[in-house]
Amino acid sequence: MCGFVGIIGVERASAALSMALQALQHRGQDACGMGTVEKGRFHVHKDLGLVVNVFSDQTLAQLRGSAGIGHTRYPTVGAGVREDAQPFYTRRPGVLMAHNGNVTNLDALETYLLSRGIHVQSQCDVEPILLVFAEALSDRRATGHTADDVVFAVREVFRLVRGAYSCAAILEVDGEETLVAFRDPHGIRPGSYGTSESGGWMACSESVAMDALGFDRVADLPVGSVVIMRPGQAAQVVSVQPEKPMPCVFERIYFARPDSLMEDGRVNAVRWALGKRLGEEWARRGLEADVVVPVPDTSRTSAQAMAEVLGLPYREGFIKNRYSGRTFIMPDAASRQAAHRLKLNPIPEIFEGKRVILVDDSVVRGTTVRRLASLARATNPAAVHLAVYSPPVRHPCYYGIDMPSKKELVAAKVPENEWPEAFGVDSVTFLSLDGLRETMGRPVCMACFDGDYTVPVSTGEVAAIVADRRGEG
Numbered sequence: 001m002c003g004f005v006g007i008i009g010v011e012r013a014s015a016a017l018s019m020a021l022q023a024l025q026h027r028g029q030d031a032c033g034m035g036t037v038e039k040g041r042f043h044v045h046k047d048l049g050l051v052v053n054v055f056s057d058q059t060l061a062q063l064r065g066s067a068g069i070g071h072t073r074y075p076t077v078g079a080g081v082r083e084d085a086q087p088f089y090t091r092r093p094g095v096l097m098a099h100n101g102n103v104t105n106l107d108a109l110e111t112y113l114l115s116r117g118i119h120v121q122s123q124c125d126v127e128p129i130l131l132v133f134a135e136a137l138s139d140r141r142a143t144g145h146t147a148d149d150v151v152f153a154v155r156e157v158f159r160l161v162r163g164a165y166s167c168a169a170i171l172e173v174d175g176e177e178t179l180v181a182f183r184d185p186h187g188i189r190p191g192s193y194g195t196s197e198s199g200g201w202m203a204c205s206e207s208v209a210m211d212a213l214g215f216d217r218v219a220d221l222p223v224g225s226v227v228i229m230r231p232g233q234a235a236q237v238v239s240v241q242p243e244k245p246m247p248c249v250f251e252r253i254y255f256a257r258p259d260s261l262m263e264d265g266r267v268n269a270v271r272w273a274l275g276k277r278l279g280e281e282w283a284r285r286g287l288e289a290d291v292v293v294p295v296p297d298t299s300r301t302s303a304q305a306m307a308e309v310l311g312l313p314y315r316e317g318f319i320k321n322r323y324s325g326r327t328f329i330m331p332d333a334a335s336r337q338a339a340h341r342l343k344l345n346p347i348p349e350i351f352e353g354k355r356v357i358l359v360d361d362s363v364v365r366g367t368t369v370r371r372l373a374s375l376a377r378a379t380n381p382a383a384v385h386l387a388v389y390s391p392p393v394r395h396p397c398y399y400g401i402d403m404p405s406k407k408e409l410v411a412a413k414v415p416e417n418e419w420p421e422a423f424g425v426d427s428v429t430f431l432s433l434d435g436l437r438e439t440m441g442r443p444v445c446m447a448c449f450d451g452d453y454t455v456p457v458s459t460g461e462v463a464a465i466v467a468d469r470r471g472e473g
């Protein structure tokens with residue numbers, strides 16, 4: 001998962017981007033980058049690390065201009081090198097771009113681009129998207145691109161690039177610096193846009209970036225569409241290739257901030273509804289418990305809803321070290337394990353002698369839940385029940401979340417009757433698939449739960465993704 005932001009029509013784009021990127025830091029902590037535009041000249045700085053560490057006051061001062069693109073990276077695979085950090089840019093024509101998503105047909109794209117004499121240089125998915133976009137613009141004309149040319153280029157991207165992606169770009173359109181944002185035909189990855197009182201525009205992964213800067217959210221980026229934004233002018237929204245909207249349900253369950261607003265409402269409200277449904281399903285199992293304890297931070301809202309449904313007290317039983325990273329988002333197993341040890345500490349009195357329901361958002365690899373169960377067990381509870389407000393993750397995600405192969409997914413490799421033992425708990429209750437579907441109340445991508453992939457991925461593409469998984473989510 002990554003966070004992107006594009007901004008135009010502000011006094012100092014670098015300062016604004018720095019704040020917006022900090023609001024999106026939860027979407028990726030591996031690397032970040034920023035590019036600004038000043039009279040047609042791009043200034044770019046990117047590096048490994050957090051936004052506050054990568055951008056000093058001096059660096060921000062050098063990134064001049066009133067428009068720019070920023071990015072926080074979470075690599076789906078690979079060591080994560082600085083060269084693959086976003087944004088990327090092309091010189092012919094001048095386009096600066098960042099994205100959130102995953103391209104599933106990279107080999108086909110590279111072949112297409114090579115046939116035109118264009119070499120992809122990085123391991124980052126946005127580069128081929130950018131090159132297809134830039135090539136389509138150049139096909140129309142060398143310079144002086146118009147809004148129609150941009151729509152044509154986005155149509156070419158939708159025709160050629162398969163997968164899930166939301167993108168923001170800065171380029172000159174109709175003689176003016178312009179912010180362009182587009183979202184794949186199914187809108188799998190999130191994105192929204194908004195405006196400021198002074199006529200500036202912003203497009204970003206989550207609305208919280210707009211909140212941070214006092215921008216008013218206008219809407220989600222419409223699926224299969226392009227939004228063309230210039231300071232002081234109305235945004236131009238062009239529907240290019242809209243298909244059935246299938247936004248990623250895992251954003252609602254885990255990734256997005258609870259205060260973000262997406263097409264189905266506030267993420268916090270969705271988590272409440274999921275927790276409520278989980279409570280109803282748990283109650284039907286006839287199990288008994290004394291207290292509901294969330295796994296911080298993501299699970300708090302759902303755990304509160306579950307406690308309310310069950311008429312049980314809700315207690316904070318784990319204290320989170322605020323200065324360690326989100327373990328799921330860390331790129332390799334060794335750093336994930338180290339982070340677990342640092343991350344959570346139980347309050348023994350909350351657990352001792354009690355039948356505890358531990359509420360978690362999801363179980364992917366199973367490492368976190370095993371660690372939590374063992375931490376809880378060490379405090380002598382009467383029982384530890386695990387309740388998860390999503391169904392078991394049994395299928396890989398090819399659309400930008402780090403669940404690349406079945407052999408990493410504990411629910412796919414361990415038989416269901418062995419889950420309690422495997423996780424070190426007395427019982428395991430996952431939200432049912434129907435529970436998730438009915439709670440969402442509208443079509444969503446939930447392929448990692450039900451194996452129904454919105455954008456079909458061929459066997460060859462799967463093999464290529466697993467063998468040479470690249471790009472960023």
Ligand code: SF4
Nearest residue numbers: 248249250397445448
């Ligand atoms: S497969 Fe799962 S994680 Fe991937 S986009 Fe769909 S819902 Fe999100």
